[in-house]
Amino acid sequence: MSAPVAPDARKRVGVLISGRGSNLQSLLDAAADPAYPAEIALVISNKADAYGLVRAREAGVATAVVDHKAYAGRDAFDAAIDAALRDAGCELICLAGFMRIFTPGFVNRWPNRILNIHPSLLPSFTGLHVQRRAIEAGATIAGCTVHIVTPDLDAGPILAQAAVPVLADDTEASLSARILAQEHRLYPAALAWLASGRVRVDGNRATVDGATADGVLLSPQP
Known part of the structure; x- marks a missing residue:
């Protein structure tokens, strides 16, 4: 059995979803192992009824809904996503069935840190x-x-x-x-x-x- 990773050594990850979250579940399951080098710190959905939010809550992970329809444009929506991730201390981002396309500005603020x-x-x-x-x-x-x-x-x-x-x-x-x-x-x-x-x-x-x-x-x- 592998040794646990020190808590402060685990990277904090934000996962973005739009639907059922089956890939989110695979990440949650992996992160439940103390030896896994990442923890899921926040799950964000642009849809309030996404089942992946239920999966996150059942795993004890914080969730947020950032509805793209509530923003005037892509820049404002991306800024809201960015703020939520940074407020949660996220260091990496995983897109898992997230059905929105980010602006170049957002991607460039997270260089080589979005999967x-x-x-x-x-x-x-x-x-x-x-x-x-x-x-x-x-x-x-x-x-x-x-x-x-x-x-x-x-x-x-x-x-x-x-x-x-x-x-x-x-x-x-x-x-x-x-x-x-x-x-x-x-x-x-x-x-x-x-x-x-x-x-x-x-x-x-x-x-x-x-x-x-x-x-x-x-x-x-x-």
């Missing part, structure tokens, strides 16, 4: 409905990517990817479910790397100190 998980093998299939598009394109392999957020949508240095097969009888729902299972494995691992100071960023390339190829690219059997 996102995307349900495709980037740089292929950015944007929405990626599983359906992968099937329609005849892809034989799909998956998910954890990357550092930059001002460009679904871009930025890639930390880790997990691959799954696209089966002949796959639907959008079945492929999404197979990918989601790997998202739940990948996101906590990538956050741990960043929180423990193992990530090095050079331009648009990220490397993880001490990681082998097997540790960075997870390719489960079908």
